[in-house]
Amino acid sequence: MTLSTSLHYHPLLFFFLFLLHAPPCPAAGGSWSILLQSIGISAMHMQLLPNDRVVMFDRTDFGTSQISLPNGKCRHNSTDCSAHSVEYDVASNSIRPLMVLTDVWCSSGALMPNGRLTQTGGWGEGFRVVRTYRSCDACDWREIPNALNEQRWYATNHILPDGRQIIIGGRQAFNYEFYPKASTTENSHSLPFLVQTNEPNIENNLYPFVFLNPDGNLFIFANNRAILFDYSKNQVVRSYPTMPGGQPRNYPSTGSAVLLPLRIQQGTVNTVEVLVCGGAPKGAFVNALNGKFDRALDTCGRINISDQNPQWLMETMPLARVVGDLLLLPNGHVLNINGASAGSAGWELGRNPVLNPVLYRPDHPVGSRFQVQNPSTKPRVYHSTAVLLRDGRVLVGGSNPHDKYVFTDVLYPTELSLEAFSPSYLDPRLSTLRPNIISPKTKTKMHYSKKMVIRFTVPGPVNPSLVSVTMVAPSFNTHSFSMNQRLLVLPSSNSSKVVGQSYYTVDVTAPPSGNIAPAGNYLLFVVHNEIPSPGIWVRVR
Ligand SMILES: *[C@@H]1O[C@H](CO)[C@@H](O)[C@H](O)[C@H]1NC(C)=O
Numbered sequence: 001m002t003l004s005t006s007l008h009y010h011p012l013l014f015f016f017l018f019l020l021h022a023p024p025c026p027a028a029g030g031s032w033s034i035l036l037q038s039i040g041i042s043a044m045h046m047q048l049l050p051n052d053r054v055v056m057f058d059r060t061d062f063g064t065s066q067i068s069l070p071n072g073k074c075r076h077n078s079t080d081c082s083a084h085s086v087e088y089d090v091a092s093n094s095i096r097p098l099m100v101l102t103d104v105w106c107s108s109g110a111l112m113p114n115g116r117l118t119q120t121g122g123w124g125e126g127f128r129v130v131r132t133y134r135s136c137d138a139c140d141w142r143e144i145p146n147a148l149n150e151q152r153w154y155a156t157n158h159i160l161p162d163g164r165q166i167i168i169g170g171r172q173a174f175n176y177e178f179y180p181k182a183s184t185t186e187n188s189h190s191l192p193f194l195v196q197t198n199e200p201n202i203e204n205n206l207y208p209f210v211f212l213n214p215d216g217n218l219f220i221f222a223n224n225r226a227i228l229f230d231y232s233k234n235q236v237v238r239s240y241p242t243m244p245g246g247q248p249r250n251y252p253s254t255g256s257a258v259l260l261p262l263r264i265q266q267g268t269v270n271t272v273e274v275l276v277c278g279g280a281p282k283g284a285f286v287n288a289l290n291g292k293f294d295r296a297l298d299t300c301g302r303i304n305i306s307d308q309n310p311q312w313l314m315e316t317m318p319l320a321r322v323v324g325d326l327l328l329l330p331n332g333h334v335l336n337i338n339g340a341s342a343g344s345a346g347w348e349l350g351r352n353p354v355l356n357p358v359l360y361r362p363d364h365p366v367g368s369r370f371q372v373q374n375p376s377t378k379p380r381v382y383h384s385t386a387v388l389l390r391d392g393r394v395l396v397g398g399s400n401p402h403d404k405y406v407f408t409d410v411l412y413p414t415e416l417s418l419e420a421f422s423p424s425y426l427d428p429r430l431s432t433l434r435p436n437i438i439s440p441k442t443k444t445k446m447h448y449s450k451k452m453v454i455r456f457t458v459p460g461p462v463n464p465s466l467v468s469v470t471m472v473a474p475s476f477n478t479h480s481f482s483m484n485q486r487l488l489v490l491p492s493s494n495s496s497k498v499v500g501q502s503y504y505t506v507d508v509t510a511p512p513s514g515n516i517a518p519a520g521n522y523l524l525f526v527v528h529n530e531i532p533s534p535g536i537w538v539r540v541r
């Protein structure tokens with residue numbers, strides 16, 4: 001049964017119908033709330049886990065944090081008995097201290113298909129350590145010494161279709177390796193692109209932006225250009241043109257990047273686009289060291305990575321931004337959040353925090369894609385983080401541009417608070433449009449290419465052609481990049497109302513392969529008129 005035939009349900013529906021035809025909340029700009037004044041550490045790295053907890057950590061060589069290790073524990077060989085990792089529970093809005101033994105500073109990681117976080121590298125005695133975290137009420141970190149071939153500090157990880165991670169680069173590591181290893185003798189493989197894009201003493205290519213292209217190759221962006229890379233043959237498949245202007249986009253000229261929503265049609269994805277935004281101009285790092293804070297970059301480049309000869313489309317943001325985070329929202333919009341408008345990444349090197357997130361709507365016409373959102377009150381500069389939660393909010397934490405915890409007499413004190421940004425789709429005035437999934441239940445299994453029926457309710461009338469179903473991979477966020485971030489728009493039938501019932505159904509087809517959706521946990525959302533439902537966890541295999 002369609003919308004028109006269900007109108008007799010409620011006299012107010014005519015009013016809701018009118019609302020439906022109004023543009024979706026152009027003036028609304030989201031809202032902010034402080035969740036916890038202090039989590040004791042500065043959330044420098046964050047990963048959402050499939051039980052709606054978020055594991056966070058900063059550094060072990062940082063001094064004493066403001067949260068103690070449990071049960072009077074101390075780290076071995078250390079007088080520091082404070083925690084440098086915590087687990088945040090979204091439902092109870094509370095934290096629990098965890099114990100990392102070795103230094104996880106500026107490290108990387110990915111959620112494995114089994115739902116455990118595997119984190120790699122760090123600094124000092126943590127350079128070659130792999131750590132795993134399985135979440136439960138009493139779980140803690142496990143550490144595997146000497147598990148990496150190389151020192152991985154500022155590397156980028158991506159989950160692969162075979163369920164392993166690739167770990168790419170890191171300071172003075174112009175190569176890549178896999179974890180877990182296929183054998184104890186599996187070596188690293190060199191990656192000259194990381195040498196070619198490295199600027200002596202400045203780098204500008206750390207934490208490269210890496211995405212799995214649906215053809216199975218990796219898109220790797222470093223500094224101001226990118227390659228398509230076949231990691232299994234160690235071959236560059238394609239070199240993309242340098243981004244117009246040639247300005248650097250990676251650490252310490254830290255911008256951010258995102259793989260735009262992948263629309264699956266007839267078992268494939270036809271258009272694969274990457275968006276790279278912000279950063280700091282050439283010389284900004286050295287200038288900032290000398291007290292001159294250059295204006296951040298205000299451009300984004302967008303490119304079709306699966307085309308043979310693609311060109312960058314350049315767009316200008318309403319606000320310049322360095323050390324910002326690009327995040328995919330469940331409705332396919334991209335949020336640019338956190339960051340500063342001058343200087344660069346690095347201790348004491350950022351200025352003029354950008355308090356306003358900016359929304360980028362990829363499907364709107366060029367010139368009307370950006371929309372400035374309402375500001376936070378807290379500067380979130382270098383070492384700040386953001387992740388999407390299942391309820392559609394964006395969890396924001398961290399910010400510490402200092403070598404230690406510093407709370408007084410500095411421009412931007414170390415930030416221990418946790419905050420949430422609620423995009424305008426969570427505005428209560430839009431609740432009549434908001435879907436709610438009634439089945440399947442969360443933690444459901446999904447098999448490649450198989451059909452699934454999703455049942456949902458919407459308080460007001462539904463426009464069936466404005467319903468879509470999306471899946472978002474939970475990413476590992478640090479240093480303005482969300483590793484493994486991807487959003488799939490599933491092929492679906494038009495939703496329809498079940499006769500005589502108060503719910504709707506939509507038939508979807510699961511992603512076809514691990515190249516399009518590596519096995520593991522995803523958040524699935526029903527989106528109606530750009531308003532997402534709360535997500536459910538699905539496990540694809
Ligand atoms: C603790 O220090 C001792 C003596 O310096 C050293 O042999 C040992 O490896 C250290 N333990 C750890 C876990 O670092």
Ligand SMILES: *[C@@H]1O[C@H](CO)[C@@H](O)[C@H](O)[C@H]1NC(C)=O
Pocket residue numbers: 271273302303304311312313
């Ligand atoms: C990518 O390709 C699609 C389909 O051909 C096109 O509509 C879009 O404008 C292209 N994007 C860029 C950035 O060139």
Ligand SMILES: *[C@@H]1O[C@H](CO)[C@@H](O)[C@H](O)[C@H]1NC(C)=O
Pocket residue numbers: 464465492493494
């Ligand atoms: C969905 O609905 C739209 C508009 O009502 C229609 O154009 C389209 O053909 C429908 N698609 C399917 C798969 O039924």
